[in-house]
Amino acid sequence: xxxxxQSQPEMSVQEAETVTLSCTYDTSESDYYLFWYxxxxxxQMILVIRQEAYKQQNATENRFSVNFQKAAKSFSLKISxxxxxxxxxxxxxxRSAWGGSEKLVFGKGTKLTVNP
Amino acid sequence: xxxxxxxxxxxxxxxxxxxxxxxxPISGHDYLFWxxxxxxxxxxxxxxxxxNVPIDDSGMPEDRFSAKMPNASFSxxxxxxxxxxxxxxxxxxxxxxxxxxSPLHFGNGTRLTVT
Numbered sequence: 001x002x003x004x005x006q007s008q009p010e011m012s013v014q015e016a017e018t019v020t021l022s023c024t025y026d027t028s029e030s031d032y033y034l035f036w037y038x039x040x041x042x043x044q045m046i047l048v049i050r051q052e053a054y055k056q057q058n059a060t061e062n063r064f065s066v067n068f069q070k071a072a073k074s075f076s077l078k079i080s081x082x083x084x085x086x087x088x089x090x091x092x093x094x095r096s097a098w099g100g101s102e103k104l105v106f107g108k109g110t111k112l113t114v115n116p
Numbered sequence: 117x118x119x120x121x122x123x124x125x126x127x128x129x130x131x132x133x134x135x136x137x138x139x140x141p142i143s144g145h146d147y148l149f150w151x152x153x154x155x156x157x158x159x160x161x162x163x164x165x166x167x168n169v170p171i172d173d174s175g176m177p178e179d180r181f182s183a184k185m186p187n188a189s190f191s192x193x194x195x196x197x198x199x200x201x202x203x204x205x206x207x208x209x210x211x212x213x214x215x216x217x218s219p220l221h222f223g224n225g226t227r228l229t230v231t
Contacts, residue, residue, distance in 0.1 A: 035219055043205060045222035091159065102147045102211060103172065104220055106159040 002027045004094050006107035013082045014115050020067075021077045021110045023092030030054075031097035034068065034075045035104065039089040048090070051075065053097070079112075087114045118142075122208050122223035130231055134196040137226045139208030140189055149220060150183055150193050151207040159207070165191065166213075198230045 003026045013019035025034070036048040051059045051068050058066050063083075067076045079086055092107040121140040129135050141148050149164040163173040168185045176183070180199070185191040195202055205227050209220040 043225050043227075045207065045209075045220075045225075047219045047221075050219055102166070102213065102218075103149060103161050103164055105161075108158040 002029075002032075002094050002096070002105050004092050004105050004107040006090075006092055006110050008110045009108070010111045010113070012113040012115060013079070015084060016081055018078060018080045019082055019112065021079075021090050021092075021112065023075045023077070023107055025073050025075065025092070025094050027073070027094065027096075029096055029098070033095045033097060034066075035093040035095070036064070036066070036075075036077045037091045037093060037106075038086075039091065039109070040085075040087070045091075049077065082114050084114050084116060087112055120208055120210050120221050120223035122206075122226050124226060125224065126227050126229075128229045128231065129198055131199055132197045133230075134194065135198045135202075135228060135230075137193040137206050137208075137228070139191045139193070139223060141191070141208070141210030142212075142221055143189065145210035145212045145221070146188075147211045147213060148185060148191050149207075149209040149211075150191070151209065153205040153207060153225070154203075162193070195228075198228075200230045203228055203230050 005024045032053045034051045038046045038048050049061045049064050063080045065078045089109045091109045093104040095104050123138045150162040151159050153159045162175045163183045165185045183193045205225045207225045209222045211218045211220050
């Protein structure tokens with residue numbers, strides 16, 4: 001079974017600075033998808049960014065980018081120019097690309113604090 | 117689109133009572149998922165459906181939990197009888213298989229408190 005590990009339970013960053021959240025995963029599959037979700041205090045789960053394993057280019061979405069290292073099974077999230085609204089729990093998630101395996105497996109999350 | 121709609125947003129009940137959580141997925145989505153979130157265990161998948169058929173219920177903790185999807189636009193998660201350890205936030209999510217990297221779209225969750 002696939003597992004996702006987020007080794008940083010909490011992180012903090014100064015407003016306008018850059019922070020990187022770590023995620024590693026374990027799988028024997030060659031094709032899969034990786035996601036980062038944000039959960040603010042409102043508890044809504046918001047998709048931040050997604051990456052497909054066969055794509056070598058790292059995904060970017062505005063201030064959010066990933067460093068995808070397939071051989072190392074690492075999928076870190078970089079937030080640039082951090083804003084107060086970025087404060088939230090961040091979850092890394094894995095999904096198999098095999099048909100019929102649509103479920104997401106989540107890490108335990110990293111709580112990000114943004115200091116003014 | 118209104119997104120995934122869950123009700124109620126909060127539920128407080130006494131131990132032993134039956135609890136029913138409801139979910140309306142995004143129209144056109146063919147997968148529906150029920151997750152439970154607790155501080156200790158994080159986000160756990162309880163069960164998921166494809167085209168209204170349960171595919172994997174291995175995450176359902178015990179027989180007190182049951183889930184149904186009578187049609188493409190409605191699903192329920194029932195706990196009977198409820199226990200204090202069932203207190204958690206329960207999320208419903210849906211997705212569309214036709215998009216290769218389709219993410220899950222989550223509802224706002226139901227916070228269940230069993231006293």
